[in-house]
Amino acid sequence: xxxxxxxxxxxxxxxxxxxxxxxxxxxxxxxxxxxxxxxxxxxxxxxxxxxxxxxxxxxxxxxxxxxxxxxxxxxxxxxxxxxxxxxxxxxxxxxxxxxxxxxxxxxxxxxxxxxxxxxxxxxxxxxxxxxxxxxxxxxxxxxxxxxxxxxxxxxxxxxxxxxxxxxxxxxxxxxxxxxxxxxxxxxxxxxxxxxxxxxxxxxxx
Amino acid sequence: xxxxxxxxxxxxxxxxxxxxxxxxxxxxxxxxxxxxxxxxxxxxxxxxxxxxxxxxxxxxxxxxxxxxxxxxxxxxxxxxxxxxxxxxxxxxxxxxxxxxxxxxxxxxxxxxxxxxxxxxxxxxxxxxxxxxxxxxxxxxxxxxxxxxxxxxxxxxxxxxxxxxxxxxxxxxxxxxxxxxxxxxxxxxxxxxxxxxxxxxxxxxxxxxxxxxxxxxxxxxxxxxxxxxxxxxxxxxxxxxxxxxxx
Numbered sequence: 001x002x003x004x005x006x007x008x009x010x011x012x013x014x015x016x017x018x019x020x021x022x023x024x025x026x027x028x029x030x031x032x033x034x035x036x037x038x039x040x041x042x043x044x045x046x047x048x049x050x051x052x053x054x055x056x057x058x059x060x061x062x063x064x065x066x067x068x069x070x071x072x073x074x075x076x077x078x079x080x081x082x083x084x085x086x087x088x089x090x091x092x093x094x095x096x097x098x099x100x101x102x103x104x105x106x107x108x109x110x111x112x113x114x115x116x117x118x119x120x121x122x123x124x125x126x127x128x129x130x131x132x133x134x135x136x137x138x139x140x141x142x143x144x145x146x147x148x149x150x151x152x153x154x155x156x157x158x159x160x161x162x163x164x165x166x167x168x169x170x171x172x173x174x175x176x177x178x179x180x181x182x183x184x185x186x187x188x189x190x191x192x193x194x195x196x197x198x199x200x201x202x203x204x205x
Numbered sequence: 206x207x208x209x210x211x212x213x214x215x216x217x218x219x220x221x222x223x224x225x226x227x228x229x230x231x232x233x234x235x236x237x238x239x240x241x242x243x244x245x246x247x248x249x250x251x252x253x254x255x256x257x258x259x260x261x262x263x264x265x266x267x268x269x270x271x272x273x274x275x276x277x278x279x280x281x282x283x284x285x286x287x288x289x290x291x292x293x294x295x296x297x298x299x300x301x302x303x304x305x306x307x308x309x310x311x312x313x314x315x316x317x318x319x320x321x322x323x324x325x326x327x328x329x330x331x332x333x334x335x336x337x338x339x340x341x342x343x344x345x346x347x348x349x350x351x352x353x354x355x356x357x358x359x360x361x362x363x364x365x366x367x368x369x370x371x372x373x374x375x376x377x378x379x380x381x382x383x384x385x386x387x388x389x390x391x392x393x394x395x396x397x398x399x400x401x402x403x404x405x406x407x408x409x410x411x412x413x414x415x416x417x418x419x420x421x422x423x424x425x426x427x428x429x430x431x432x433x434x435x436x437x438x439x440x441x442x443x444x445x446x447x448x449x450x451x
Contacts, residue, residue: 007297009223010219011413012404014386014401015403016371016373017371018319022319022335039259088255124251151252194239195238
């Protein structure tokens with residue numbers, strides 16, 4: 001006999017369902033007066049936040065090419081210097097004027113999600129090599145049984161993207177462009193394809 | 206003994222045989238919303254082991270009391286009065302302190318307060334159906350609500366969701382992010398629900414069923430259900446930080 005490991009098992013995921021907004025963004029669905037504002041809504045940067053302002057826009061698209069009108073997207077990103085506003089960030093203090101997390105329900109008509117944020121700085125990979133600037137995204141919706149993690153990189157960082165250790169691990173190079181947000185001016189467009197020819201790369205992190 | 210240093214280790218790998226797979230045709234909406242290619246695995250980097258942490262200060266006094274948080278002054282929601290409580294733990298059995306827990310549900314008749322909802326059961330004018338709390342230093346949370354009713358949905362011809370409460374939970378790292386559903390002990394609808402049955406592991410389903418907790422039931426007031434939520438564990442940090450040389 002050996003000692004028992006005694007680990008618990010993670011609670012199983014279940015779909016967020018079509019009414020995820022009731023719990024996560026009630027004001028968005030017209031339920032006012034309980035929370036002053038929806039958590040994670042509004043611009044992620046204020047006047048004092050350091051860094052270059054960008055707007056990230058996109059849609060979550062199903063296997064028939066139809067945008068989801070009931071998805072919810074959350075993003076998590078570093079500040080302009082590559083520091084995370086998290087107790088687990090041990091390399092230095094993040095910009096106190098940047099929380100780094102945002103939440104946006106897809107528009108009920110167009111399916112579009114929008115984040116007004118800043119372009120993140122580079123963050124080191126576990127072996128010290130720099131990762132190219134990126135935003136981590138988490139997608140939930142009716143029909144999605146377990147939240148999908150992906151990353152968005154920036155099309156104006158071609159050299160850094162070419163050296164990125166995570167992008168470098170994607171064996172099928174034709175899939176790498178699914179992770180690159182297309183930057184035009186201050187707007188970065190990033191459509192997430194759940195299925196099919198242009199299926200976005202999703203990660204088991 | 207409590208380790209007061211922030212934890213920076215990577216997370217235990219997710220057991221994706223236990224979790225529902227993406228493609229579960231019994232739950233029809235998953236058919237066109239499931240990725241068909243394999244996930245790309247990566248050991249967590251700084252981007253995944255960090256995550257947002259929300260303070261207790263964002264929580265209003267009645268955020269965890271669904272019986273009154275939407276009700277007109279002096280009125281209350283109609284239905285079976287219950288308390289739902291438990292701990293947010295990680296796979297090591299450690300309480301996750303400061304975890305934001307959000308929850309939402311239908312009213313006693315199975316009706317959601319949502320503009321896209323068309324079920325003929327009426328809304329309760331005193332019930333909004335959502336709340337939130339942040340766990341204490343031991344990972345404990347609690348809220349008061351009414352027991353939700355079962356709810357019909359257009360999947361099969363005659364499919365009904367069991368009574369359930371949706372939970373959204375933040376741990377300390379974005380990799381721990383979890384949305385799940387809580388079910389109630391003894392509900393016969395649990396075992397015929399296509400959404401429950403997306404979970405292939407019967408033991409994992411049982412871990413989502415909250416037992417009646419008579420010890421915390423308040424006489425002549427409300428019944429209690431106990432529901433613990435387990436997030437991914439994380440590795441010891443002793444040999445993790447040196448790789449970066451900082």
